[in-house]
Amino acid sequence: MGLFLEMFTVLVMAVFLQGWLPLGCLEEERAALFQLKDAFNYPNGTSLPSWRKGDIHCCSWENVECNSSTGRVIALNLWSLSNHKQGDWYFNTSLFLPFQELNDLSLWDNRIAGLVEKKGSYELQQLSKLKYLDLRYNRFNNSILSSIVGFSSLKSLYLSYNRLEGLIDFKESLSTLKVLDLSGNNINKLVASRGSSNLYLRLNHITTYGSSFQLLQSLGAFPYLTKLDLSDNNFRGRILGDELQNLSSLQRLYLDGCSLDEHSLHKLGALSSLKLLSLSRVSGIIPYQDFLDLKNLKYLDLSSNTFNNSIFQTINKGICDLNHLQILYIDNNDLSGFLPSCLANLTSLQLLSLSSNHLKIPMSLNPLYNLSRLEYFDGSGNEIYAEEDDHNLSPKFQLEVLFLSGRGQSVGTFPKFLYHKVNLQYMSLTNIQIKGEFPNWLIENNTYLQELHLENCSLLGPFLLPKNSHMSLSFLSISTNHFQGQIPSKIGDRLPRLEVLLMSDNGFSGSIPLSLGNISSLQVLDLSNNVLTGTILSNNSLQGQIPRWIGNMPSLEFLDLSRNNFSGHLPPRFGTSSKLRHVSLSRNKLQGPIAMAFYDSCEIFALDLSHNDLTGRIPEWIDRLSNLRFLLLGYNNLEGEIPIQLYRLDRLTLIDLSHNYLSGNIPSLMISAHLFPFQYNSRDSVSSSEPSFEFTTKNVSLSYRGSIVQYFTGIDFSCNNFSGEIPPKIGNLSMIKVLNLSHNSLTGPIPPTFSRLKEIESLDLSYNKLDGEIPPQLTKLFFLEFFNVAHNNLSGKTPARVAQFATFEESCYKDNPFLCGQPLSKVCGAAMSPSPTPTLTTNEDNSGFMDMDVFYVTFGVAYIMVLLVIGAVLYINPYWRRAWFYFIEVSSNNCYYFLVDNIPILSKFGFS
Numbered sequence: 001m002g003l004f005l006e007m008f009t010v011l012v013m014a015v016f017l018q019g020w021l022p023l024g025c026l027e028e029e030r031a032a033l034f035q036l037k038d039a040f041n042y043p044n045g046t047s048l049p050s051w052r053k054g055d056i057h058c059c060s061w062e063n064v065e066c067n068s069s070t071g072r073v074i075a076l077n078l079w080s081l082s083n084h085k086q087g088d089w090y091f092n093t094s095l096f097l098p099f100q101e102l103n104d105l106s107l108w109d110n111r112i113a114g115l116v117e118k119k120g121s122y123e124l125q126q127l128s129k130l131k132y133l134d135l136r137y138n139r140f141n142n143s144i145l146s147s148i149v150g151f152s153s154l155k156s157l158y159l160s161y162n163r164l165e166g167l168i169d170f171k172e173s174l175s176t177l178k179v180l181d182l183s184g185n186n187i188n189k190l191v192a193s194r195g196s197s198n199l200y201l202r203l204n205h206i207t208t209y210g211s212s213f214q215l216l217q218s219l220g221a222f223p224y225l226t227k228l229d230l231s232d233n234n235f236r237g238r239i240l241g242d243e244l245q246n247l248s249s250l251q252r253l254y255l256d257g258c259s260l261d262e263h264s265l266h267k268l269g270a271l272s273s274l275k276l277l278s279l280s281r282v283s284g285i286i287p288y289q290d291f292l293d294l295k296n297l298k299y300l301d302l303s304s305n306t307f308n309n310s311i312f313q314t315i316n317k318g319i320c321d322l323n324h325l326q327i328l329y330i331d332n333n334d335l336s337g338f339l340p341s342c343l344a345n346l347t348s349l350q351l352l353s354l355s356s357n358h359l360k361i362p363m364s365l366n367p368l369y370n371l372s373r374l375e376y377f378d379g380s381g382n383e384i385y386a387e388e389d390d391h392n393l394s395p396k397f398q399l400e401v402l403f404l405s406g407r408g409q410s411v412g413t414f415p416k417f418l419y420h421k422v423n424l425q426y427m428s429l430t431n432i433q434i435k436g437e438f439p440n441w442l443i444e445n446n447t448y449l450q451e452l453h454l455e456n457c458s459l460l461g462p463f464l465l466p467k468n469s470h471m472s473l474s475f476l477s478i479s480t481n482h483f484q485g486q487i488p489s490k491i492g493d494r495l496p497r498l499e500v501l502l503m504s505d506n507g508f509s510g511s512i513p514l515s516l517g518n519i520s521s522l523q524v525l526d527l528s529n530n531v532l533t534g535t536i537l538s539n540n541s542l543q544g545q546i547p548r549w550i551g552n553m554p555s556l557e558f559l560d561l562s563r564n565n566f567s568g569h570l571p572p573r574f575g576t577s578s579k580l581r582h583v584s585l586s587r588n589k590l591q592g593p594i595a596m597a598f599y600d601s602c603e604i605f606a607l608d609l610s611h612n613d614l615t616g617r618i619p620e621w622i623d624r625l626s627n628l629r630f631l632l633l634g635y636n637n638l639e640g641e642i643p644i645q646l647y648r649l650d651r652l653t654l655i656d657l658s659h660n661y662l663s664g665n666i667p668s669l670m671i672s673a674h675l676f677p678f679q680y681n682s683r684d685s686v687s688s689s690e691p692s693f694e695f696t697t698k699n700v701s702l703s704y705r706g707s708i709v710q711y712f713t714g715i716d717f718s719c720n721n722f723s724g725e726i727p728p729k730i731g732n733l734s735m736i737k738v739l740n741l742s743h744n745s746l747t748g749p750i751p752p753t754f755s756r757l758k759e760i761e762s763l764d765l766s767y768n769k770l771d772g773e774i775p776p777q778l779t780k781l782f783f784l785e786f787f788n789v790a791h792n793n794l795s796g797k798t799p800a801r802v803a804q805f806a807t808f809e810e811s812c813y814k815d816n817p818f819l820c821g822q823p824l825s826k827v828c829g830a831a832m833s834p835s836p837t838p839t840l841t842t843n844e845d846n847s848g849f850m851d852m853d854v855f856y857v858t859f860g861v862a863y864i865m866v867l868l869v870i871g872a873v874l875y876i877n878p879y880w881r882r883a884w885f886y887f888i889e890v891s892s893n894n895c896y897y898f899l900v901d902n903i904p905i906l907s908k909f910g911f912s
Contacts, residue, residue: 025058025066029073032098033058039095040081040110047081067101075104088113088139093147102127106134108158113139115147125150134158136181142166152176160184183229225250231278232257252276256301269293280304280329297322303329303353308336320345331355331378344370355403356381363387363404363411363432365395372396375423380405384432386412398423400448405430414439422446428453438483440464443473451475455502458482463508465494477502479526486510487527492518500524504560508532512546523579524558532564546571546585562586562608570596570614584608586632586694594619594633606630608693610656613637618657623648630693634658634716642667656695658718658740665724666717666741697738698762698786714738718764722746726770731756742788743767750789755780762786769793774819779805790814797821797828 037048050062059066065075093115131153140162154176161184231254250271256278276299320342336358349371359382374397384406395417410433424446434457443466450472459481465488474497484507492515499521508530546566557579566588586608593616604625614636623645634656641664694703696716713736722744731753742764749772760781766788773796784804795818799805810823820828874881
């Protein structure tokens with residue numbers, strides 16, 4: 001009994017220690033980890049934040065793996081940690097010495113130029129258990145070879161994309177090596193000793209010099225070589241002739257991107273063990289006659305070449321006899337004509353890719369019916385046609401993946417063989433004129449179906465749902481068809497696992513079904529370019545409003561309801577989706593203030609409410625969207641000043657407030673002076689979910705979509721009531737592409753700092769009250785394509801007709817009364833002052849607005865002339881003379897009696 005208890009105690013302690021040791025690790029290794037962290041973070045890096053000095057459980061730190069029994073570090077994955085801005089640097093190898101059981105070490109992408117060791121020592125070689133060493137994407141030169149010799153256990157060595165060149169000699173010291181990656185260097189000769197077994201030799205992107213036999217003369221030293229990759233080289237002549245017969249154990253051969261001739265592979269048939277052959281992106285001749293001997297070949301890649309119909313000779317004479325072939329790629333070539341009938345002989349084929357050619361492929365896939373193991377077929381980008389006699393034969397295959405896209409050909413109805421398919425997981429039929437109803441039976445029959453693409457298929461009628469709920473479908477796109485009627489009310493119940501739903505560019509009308517709000521996994525919803533009107537929520541009195549639940553989908557990332565006829569107020573709350581990133585409600589008839597609130601939505605980078613009838617002020621909660629890049633509120637009825645909260649959006653790169661009634665001064669800085677690259681996280685295949693917007697540049701409204709938006713910056717404040725001067729600090733926005741301040745009431749000069757806008761392409765300041773001269777420094781804006789300062793009060797000379805300014809016409813400067821010079825018809829005077837405001841000559845004390853000397857002379861002459869004319873008239877005409885003297889006599893008497901009568905009154909006020 002005592003012995004049993006003793007054994008039980010030991011067992012419990014062992015279990016306890018086994019669970020504890022991987023967390024604690026040794027003190028000396030933990031100290032060494034902190035030294036490694038300091039080395040990668042020098043001088044001011046922030047990598048490896050989980051490596052904290054107060055935490056003794058270093059085996060749980062990121063990038064660290066420990067042995068479950070001993071607790072010692074066995075793997076360090078130090079990928080891309082150093083700051084590349086600091087340039088090349090050298091690493092002290094003594095930092096790795098405490099890790100005596102290290103098996104796996106990766107220093108990938110750190111710009112390390114070399115390893116520093118003590119003189120005469122080989123510190124790395126003391127890591128006797130190291131099996132995997134990854135030094136890819138650094139800056140090592142040939143000196144690294146002296147640091148990696150002598151490893152007794154090393155199996156895999158990666159040195160690709162460094163600065164190795166010339167002769168590479170590994171000697172016998174790396175006899176245990178099985179995987180060697182030297183791609184992306186500049187090696188012209190490789191020497192390796194005999195004895196290495198199962199070596200995977202990879203020489204991608206190597207530029208060779210001299211005879212190609214020099215490069216491969218040592219291949220005979222690897223009789224057990226199983227993997228050989230010589231891809232992306234610039235070989236000339238016979239690169240793999242007699243040497244191939246020495247590689248009797250070779251199973252995988254990669255020659256992608258090589259230049260071949262008729263002698264390059266003339267011993268290919270000797271590779272009886274070859275299972276994989278990749279010849280994509282090659283230029284030269286394929287030795288089809290040697291394919292006959294590759295009886296064990298399972299994988300053949302001939303994609304992305306310039307093969308024309310002559311490749312069919314290869315298929316008929318060689319490939320079609322490869323009974324073990326499982327994967328065949330012939331996509332992205334220049335093939336035409338019908339499918340070879342001999343493809344039916346490849347009874348082991350599981351994957352066939354013929355995409356992006358000019359082939360004629362029947363919609364029924366009749367030539368492939370005998371391929372019972374075929375699971376994947378890609379015939380997209382070819383001519384899809386309908387057979388006149390669509391037979392009732394049932395194919396032997398059960399496809400899991402089917403891609404067929406044409407060039408708009410009409411094929412009638414859905415092919416009959418699809419009615420017998422039950423294992424489909426991914427299917428795409430695009431740009432094919434099928435002209436039928438939605439195949440709800442396809443979803444019902446294939447319970448594992450995950451993605452279904454039916455874009456631009458001319459499908460008609462209503463959108464039909466499967467009879468029962470489908471629990472696998474996550475992606476459905478039926479955009480650009482002719483569907484009509486309402487979206488089925490139970491769509492959310494029948495397709496509850498949808499993540500992406502694209503229904504744009506159809507004829508859907510009526511309401512958005514309430515059940516869409518039940519799809520908790522929905523990330524992308526696109527209903528744009530339809531005619532959705534009327535009551536949006538059933539049994540509700542709100543007419544034409546966006547349903548309130550639309551923003552409460554917890555997984556929603558992308559919401560695009562633009563270009564519809566929605567009316568009424570905005571939803572009051574976009575609350576539960578912390579993943580929401582893009583909201584576009586533009587080009588509707590939405591009214592009222594922007595009163596909706598965003599909670600837990602700091603990830604939103606795009607908000608587009610343009611082209612509506614929104615009123616009121618820009619909301620003060622706008623600063624909650626701290627990650628906002630794009631804000632488009634143009635073409636509404638907004639008023640008031642820009643709120644100070646908008647200035648806090650320090651990542652804003654594009655803002656459109658045009659065509660509103662906003663007032664006040666232009667802010668100093670409204671967008672960031674720096675770009676903040678972002679990456680949209682939705683599926684790459686969702687083209688409709690890419691961030692997009694419309695923005696006016698060069699006086700034309702353009703649509704921007706995809707990755708270009710993260711490099712586009714602009715400000716459009718045109719057609720408002722802004723006043724005051726243009727802030728000179730706008731000149732600090734060196735990355736801005738578009739600046740439009742036209743149709744406002746701005747005053748003052750054009751800031752000379754605008755000459756710093758080195759990336760600007762469109763600058764519009766027209767229809768304001770700007771004065772002064774146009775800064776001549778603007779001629780340094782070499783990317784400027786559109787420039788307009790018309791309808792202002794500018795003066796002086798137009799900018800020199802150089803660079804981009806030589807292309808601007810008279811309309812760019814018109815209606816500035818004091819502006820002269822080409823291309824205007826008004827010529828500048830020789831003595832014209834270049835001062836920013838027009839001036840006239842003034843008197844000495846600057847108190848008048850004209851020349852007073854001229855005034856006195858002209859007034860005196862005019863006075864004398866009037867007296868002479870009156871005298872002459874009185875002398876000639878006696879009647880007027882008597883009347884004149886009578887008028888003088890009466891006026892004198894009246895003045896006399898007026899003074900006599902008023903002298904007593906005036907004396908009372910001191911005028912006596």
